[in-house]
Amino acid sequence: MNAPAEVLEERTGSCLCGRNRFTVRGPADFPHLCWCGHCQRLGGAPVMWWAGWPKDRITWTAGELTWYETFPGEAKRAFCGNCGTRVAAIDASEPNIGINVTALHDTTGQDLVPVAQSFRENAVSWLPVVTDTRHGSVG
Template identity: 45%
Template sequence: MRVSGPTPVPEVRTGSCQCGDVTYAVTGPADDPHLCSCSHCTRISGAPTVEWVGFRAQDLRWTGPGGEPTWFATWPTLRRGFCPRCGTHLISVADGSLMVMVTAFSLDDRTGLEPVGHSFRAEAVPWMTVTLAPDPAHR
């Protein structure tokens, strides 16, 4: 007879829009926390960069009274979800991807999600200095 310890409880992170109408939970490990300064992300956010964190699409569930966000095709192969009530940008999903990217600052707890990469860094505003966390694969 094989005796094993307790089954580990998967990590659950929760997040929401500004008004709390659209909320979500993601189970499992976070992947590729990174900043993006492409003109697409900066225009949609109105900020010099957006921090994205990936999760498996199958591990995301919408939990709030508002249900799912309102989806917009913001690029030929990309949909983004926004709260229909307050407009908060919450999520990005590429066609055919098994991953979803949530905006890191929509998460209630961002512990351990320091960005390890910066997409379109050459397009970043020149006055912004970014210090990235060490890549976990190389620690």
């Protein structure tokens, strides 16, 4: 008797205008906040909220993202060329694709609660910082 195939929870996401749509399957890996200067400038906010999924668990279902190389050859980030929503990031050293959690339609999953924050030395003084419960390599 064969074991039933693993059923992975699917989540949908999109940019604000809806041109770019995607789904992710299965639990998020290493949800974290990032206070780095790139996240602050690109995100238009003091901090960005990231989580990773393996490439084969992300399906781009509509649209075409615009990629911007933040560190040429090492890191790039994707946004909607129409509405500007930040959607994803790829780090050459990181097997997962980073997804801006705020691009998901449902951000309530326990697996999305940040377990760490990167570049906390760059955090603004007037927002509380979350406790690091895990450490990872991604920024």
